[in-house]
Amino acid sequence: xxAKQIKASRxxxxxxxxxxxxxxxxxxxxxxxxYAGGIEGALERCSDDVAFLANAPIDILPHMGQHRxxxxxxxxxxxxxxxxxxxRYEAPVVVAQGDKVAAQLRVFLRKRGNRRVVQFDVxxxxxxxxxxxxxIREIIDTYDLxxxxxxxxxxxxxxxxxxx
Amino acid sequence: MTEHSLWRFSRALHRAIxxxxxxxxxxxxxxxxxxxxxxxxxxxxxFGARRGKAAVLEVIRQIGENLRVHRFDRESIMLGAxxxxxxxxxxxxxxxxxxxxxxxxxxxxxxxxxxxxSFRMMVDSFDLVEQTVGYPIHLPRIAV
Numbered sequence: 001x002x003a004k005q006i007k008a009s010r011x012x013x014x015x016x017x018x019x020x021x022x023x024x025x026x027x028x029x030x031x032x033x034x035y036a037g038g039i040e041g042a043l044e045r046c047s048d049d050v051a052f053l054a055n056a057p058i059d060i061l062p063h064m065g066q067h068r069x070x071x072x073x074x075x076x077x078x079x080x081x082x083x084x085x086x087x088r089y090e091a092p093v094v095v096a097q098g099d100k101v102a103a104q105l106r107v108f109l110r111k112r113g114n115r116r117v118v119q120f121d122v123x124x125x126x127x128x129x130x131x132x133x134x135x136i137r138e139i140i141d142t143y144d145l146x147x148x149x150x151x152x153x154x155x156x157x158x159x160x161x162x163x164x
Numbered sequence: 165m166t167e168h169s170l171w172r173f174s175r176a177l178h179r180a181i182x183x184x185x186x187x188x189x190x191x192x193x194x195x196x197x198x199x200x201x202x203x204x205x206x207x208x209x210x211f212g213a214r215r216g217k218a219a220v221l222e223v224i225r226q227i228g229e230n231l232r233v234h235r236f237d238r239e240s241i242m243l244g245a246x247x248x249x250x251x252x253x254x255x256x257x258x259x260x261x262x263x264x265x266x267x268x269x270x271x272x273x274x275x276x277x278x279x280x281x282s283f284r285m286m287v288d289s290f291d292l293v294e295q296t297v298g299y300p301i302h303l304p305r306i307a308v
Contacts, residue, residue, distance in 0.1 A: 055268055055288040060303050093272045093284065095249040097242035102249030104272050104284055121202050123270030123286040125240050125251050137240070137251065139270040141202040142290035150303060154293070155206060157303060 020096040023128050027101045028091065030126075030133060035087045039077045043070050047132040052076070054138035060146055084109035084118070101126045118148045169275040170248040178236075181228045186221055193217045194279040203289035207296070220283075231265075232257045239268075246275045258296060265295045 026045065033041040052073055056064040063079040081087070086109070093104040102125045109118045120141060127135035147154055169192075176189035198213070199220045205212040210226040233256055240251040249272050256265040267287060274282040294300055 055291065057290050057301075093247070093249070093274070093282075095242045095244045095247050095272065097244065100240065100242050102240070102242050102251075102270070102272070104249075104270075104286070121286060123249075123251070123272070125249070125270070139251065139268060139286045139288060141286055142288050143204045143293055144202070144289065146290055146303065152303065154290075154301060154303070155204070158293075158297060158301060 016098070020098065020101075022131075023099065023101050023126075024094055024096040026128060026131060027096075027103060027126050027133070028094070031089055031091065031103075031105070034077070035089050037081060037087070039074060039081060042077065043074060045133055046070060046073065047129060047134045050132075050134055050136070052136045052138075054140060056138075056140060056142050057146065061149065080109075083112060085112050086110040086117075099128050101128065116151070118145070120145045120148065168243050168248065169246070169278050169280070170243065170250075170273055172278075173273065173275075173280055177224070178233055180224050181231065182233055184225070184228045186225065189224065190217070190221060192278070192280055193220055194276060194281045197280050197282070199223065199283045201285045201287065203287050204293065207293060230259055232259060234264075248273045261296075261298075263295070263298065265292065267292055267295075 030042055030045040033045065048070060049068065050070060050073060052067040054064045058065040063076050067073055067076050088108045090106040091103050092106065095102045102123065105122050105124060107120055107122060110116070111118060122141075123139045125135075125137040126133050143154060173189070173192050176192055180186050180189045195217050196215070197217055197220050198215055200213040201211045203211040210223050210230060214220050214223050233254060235255040237253045238250055239253055242249045249270070251268065251270045254267045254269060256267060257263065258265055269285055269287050271283065271285040273280060290301070
C-alpha cells in the first residue's frame with residue numbers, strides 16, 4: 001500500500017500520462033469485448049475481487065444493484081446477455097486520471113423477446129489496479145431505463161398511487 | 165500551477181444555485197456551451213438539453229428556484245487537461261415542498277480556454293422521482 005503510494009508520487013508526468021492512456025485503452029477494450037458478447041473476455045480484464053455497483057431500483061431490475069467477485073458479475077452479465085442481443089455502445093466522453101477512468105456511455109440493447117431496442121445513457125466510473133478493473137460504479141438515467149424495459153409510462157403509473 | 169477550470173466552475177455553479185447570483189458563472193460559459201441533464205423533462209423542467217449561454221443561464225436560474233444545495237461530497241473525480249468527470253453525493257432541498265433529497269449524480273465537463281463548452285449530468289432519476297413524490301413507485305418486477 002505505502003510502496004504503491006510512494007511509487008505513484010514519484011511518477012514522472014509523461015509516465016503518468018502514458019499510464020492514463022493505457023488505462024483508458026484497457027477500459028475501451030473491456031467495453032468492446034463485453035458489448036461483443038464476450039463475458040469471459042470481459043471477466044479476464046477484471047480482478048478476482050471486482051466490485052460492481054449500479055444505482056437502480058433492484059425491486060424492478062433485480063439483476064442490477066451491488067455485486068462482488070467474478071462469479072457474481074458472470075451471473076449478472078449472463079442474465080443481461082440472455083435478455084438482450086445486438087448490444088453496442090458509444091463513448092462520447094472518456095476521462096482518465098491515475099488509476100481511474102470515467103466514461104459517459106450511450107448503450108443500445110435489443111430485447112430478444114420482442115426485438116425492441118432499449119437505448120439509455122450511463123456514467124461509468126472504473127478503478128484499475130495492475131491493469132485489471134477492480135471497481136465499476138454506474139449512474140444511470142433509471143427513470144428512462146425502467147420505462148423502456150417495462151414499456152410503460154411511469155408518469156401514468158404515478159397517477160392514482162398514493163403515499164403508503 | 166494553475167487551478168483546473170472545474171473548481172472555478174463548481175464554485176460559481178453552487179453560488180448561482182444557492183444565492184441566485186449568476187454574475188460569477190456567466191463569464192465561465194462558452195457562448196456555444198452544450199448542456200444536458202438526463203432525466204424526465206416532463207417532471208423536472210430544468211432537465212434536458214440546452215445550447216448557448218443564455219439558455220444555460222436560464223436553466224441554472226430555474227434550478228436555483230427549485231432546489232437548494234446543502235452539501236455535496238465528491239466520491240470520485242478525474243481531471244483531464246480540459247475535461248473532468250465527477251461522481252458526487254448531493255444533499256438537497258426541494259424548495260416547493262421543503263422535502264430533503266439525497267442524490268448521487270455524475271457529471272462530465274469540458275472546457276476551452278477556461279470556459280465551459282460541455283456539461284452532461286446523469287442522475288439516478290427513478291430514485292429522484294420517488295423522493296420527490298414521497299412514496300415508492302409500484303411497478304412490476306421483471307423476471308430475473
